[in-house]
Amino acid sequence: MITVANLSKRYGDKLAVDSLDFTVHPGIVTGFLGPNGAGKSTTMRMIVGLDSPTSGDVTVNGSHYAEHKAPIHQVGALLEAKAVHTGRSAYNHLLAMAATTGISKQRVEEVIDLVGLREVAKKRAGGFSLGMGQRLGIASALLGDPEVVILDEPVNGLDPEGVLWIRNLLRSLAGEGRTVFVSSHLMSEMALTAEHLIVIGRGRLIADVSVAEFTASASNKSVRVRSPQATELRDLLADDDVSIASSERGLLEITGLEPADIGDRALRAGIALHELSPQQASLEEAFMELTRDAVEYHSTTTSGADAR
Amino acid sequence: MTTTLEKAAPVAAEHRPVPSNLKVTQARVVRSEWIKFRSLRSTVITMAAGAIAVIGLGLLSAAFASGTITSPDGGGGPPGGNDPTGISLNGVMLAQLIIGSLGVMMTSGEYTTGMIRSSLAAVPKRLPVLWGKAIVFAGVTFVVMLAATLVAFLGGQAILSGAGVASASLGDTGVLRAIAGSALNLTGVGLMGIALGALLRSTAGAISTLFGIVLILPGLLQLLPSSWNANIGPYLPSNAIGSFTTVQAEAGSTMLSAGAGLAVFAAWIVVLLAGAAVLLKRRDA
Numbered sequence: 001m002i003t004v005a006n007l008s009k010r011y012g013d014k015l016a017v018d019s020l021d022f023t024v025h026p027g028i029v030t031g032f033l034g035p036n037g038a039g040k041s042t043t044m045r046m047i048v049g050l051d052s053p054t055s056g057d058v059t060v061n062g063s064h065y066a067e068h069k070a071p072i073h074q075v076g077a078l079l080e081a082k083a084v085h086t087g088r089s090a091y092n093h094l095l096a097m098a099a100t101t102g103i104s105k106q107r108v109e110e111v112i113d114l115v116g117l118r119e120v121a122k123k124r125a126g127g128f129s130l131g132m133g134q135r136l137g138i139a140s141a142l143l144g145d146p147e148v149v150i151l152d153e154p155v156n157g158l159d160p161e162g163v164l165w166i167r168n169l170l171r172s173l174a175g176e177g178r179t180v181f182v183s184s185h186l187m188s189e190m191a192l193t194a195e196h197l198i199v200i201g202r203g204r205l206i207a208d209v210s211v212a213e214f215t216a217s218a219s220n221k222s223v224r225v226r227s228p229q230a231t232e233l234r235d236l237l238a239d240d241d242v243s244i245a246s247s248e249r250g251l252l253e254i255t256g257l258e259p260a261d262i263g264d265r266a267l268r269a270g271i272a273l274h275e276l277s278p279q280q281a282s283l284e285e286a287f288m289e290l291t292r293d294a295v296e297y298h299s300t301t302t303s304g305a306d307a308r
Numbered sequence: 309m310t311t312t313l314e315k316a317a318p319v320a321a322e323h324r325p326v327p328s329n330l331k332v333t334q335a336r337v338v339r340s341e342w343i344k345f346r347s348l349r350s351t352v353i354t355m356a357a358g359a360i361a362v363i364g365l366g367l368l369s370a371a372f373a374s375g376t377i378t379s380p381d382g383g384g385g386p387p388g389g390n391d392p393t394g395i396s397l398n399g400v401m402l403a404q405l406i407i408g409s410l411g412v413m414m415t416s417g418e419y420t421t422g423m424i425r426s427s428l429a430a431v432p433k434r435l436p437v438l439w440g441k442a443i444v445f446a447g448v449t450f451v452v453m454l455a456a457t458l459v460a461f462l463g464g465q466a467i468l469s470g471a472g473v474a475s476a477s478l479g480d481t482g483v484l485r486a487i488a489g490s491a492l493n494l495t496g497v498g499l500m501g502i503a504l505g506a507l508l509r510s511t512a513g514a515i516s517t518l519f520g521i522v523l524i525l526p527g528l529l530q531l532l533p534s535s536w537n538a539n540i541g542p543y544l545p546s547n548a549i550g551s552f553t554t555v556q557a558e559a560g561s562t563m564l565s566a567g568a569g570l571a572v573f574a575a576w577i578v579v580l581l582a583g584a585a586v587l588l589k590r591r592d593a
Contacts, residue, residue, distance in 0.1 A: 050425055050428060051592040069332065070332060072430050079429070082422050085423040101430070144330070
């Protein structure tokens, strides 16, 4: 279990993490979502004591990470793809990590096989591809058979087979009762892997929800209506709870009303409808909607979605 | 869009106790640092290069001093004056550069590659990592460099006496001290490098700072009024090192006694390592 309490981190005049409060529970995979620069990596670094909080507190299974007698047995973390000396082989890297806490050579061999690095284990890690580097990072994280597994963007650089492998690995780790906390900026990936979501943006907590709830709230979002009398229809339906956007003549995006309701009211008012279709927002869209105001780096060209 | 802020129901986890045999200890961190040290090809090569510099330049310098080989124009005296011990240990100066750089890379290399994050995540108390590096480095360097200085001395004296010029033997006053002192010199300069690498977290910055302190500072001091030079000079690392590695001091040099010089040199190392320890503990990795 990871407990984050009122956690803040300031770099210069930039507040990277702003009063975060959440708990990551054992037994399930918890996704940690947010746009680039939202503060995910900083939060994870604070969990394992690499950065110290400006204020607030974070504990793992009740204690600060540094106070655990066998830290890598408590928490296994993959923080960056390459936190490895480029001149050292994967095997020797793992052996050196294992030695700090008396983990056997046999366990080193085990994790090398587990992540599928057997053939390149004696090669310099500097020559590894991004995907091989990720696998080595995951091997390091699992070395101490930890109760809490923290992985920062583990699927980065992995091929589809590797992505599937990670997904199954995370689920089986959670199934063994471990706490699994995985960051990503890809909602779709998290929807497939995680059961619970912590969403942050600009260092602040945006949502702490189960994936099921998130999916439910994301679907059936708006209704697209095409009508030659769009202006009249807009006046007819306008209400405080209803938002109506129009990106082209004769086309309305209506949020807050059921399709049946719109059709019935249009009929009573004698307004012709040429299209009436419920729009299923994808999870990705729902996520973007949720974090819209919290995106750190906006692209200069955006779609016409903000024409409301 | 509204999102309910509801926490997931906690799932009961089987809480496995930490096996007591998996505690992080200083001895285990030393072992880990030893694995790191021996598993980098660059470390092994650099250490060997240091030993070759001590032995090779020592023998070359002895051959030069004995007249066995001469410079093309026949001019110039032998380096190291006419102290036979000093002549055979002439390679130590170059080895200082090599071993000093190795020390720097022990720590700066972890920062430049990102390895430091793995190291500090495994040992979150942090200081055992710095001490582990210092212990492994000092142990290996002292043993290898002592062997190198001994070989350089014995080989150099054999060349000198073979040519019939003045030579020294191990039993002569100050000779053993100079040989062991030279190994200590190299070990200490490397430890200063470890500290500077951890302080500056940059290889280039730490190497230039180290050589600035050890090699360039004494020269700069010459530019100051001579009373300053006389008061400060003996406390510089290079001059402190000279006090316990020199058998026959050059005339007119102001040097500390061997014991005081060793203490001053040790103080430089301790202060730099302490600074590195404080910042390592305090800074974000």
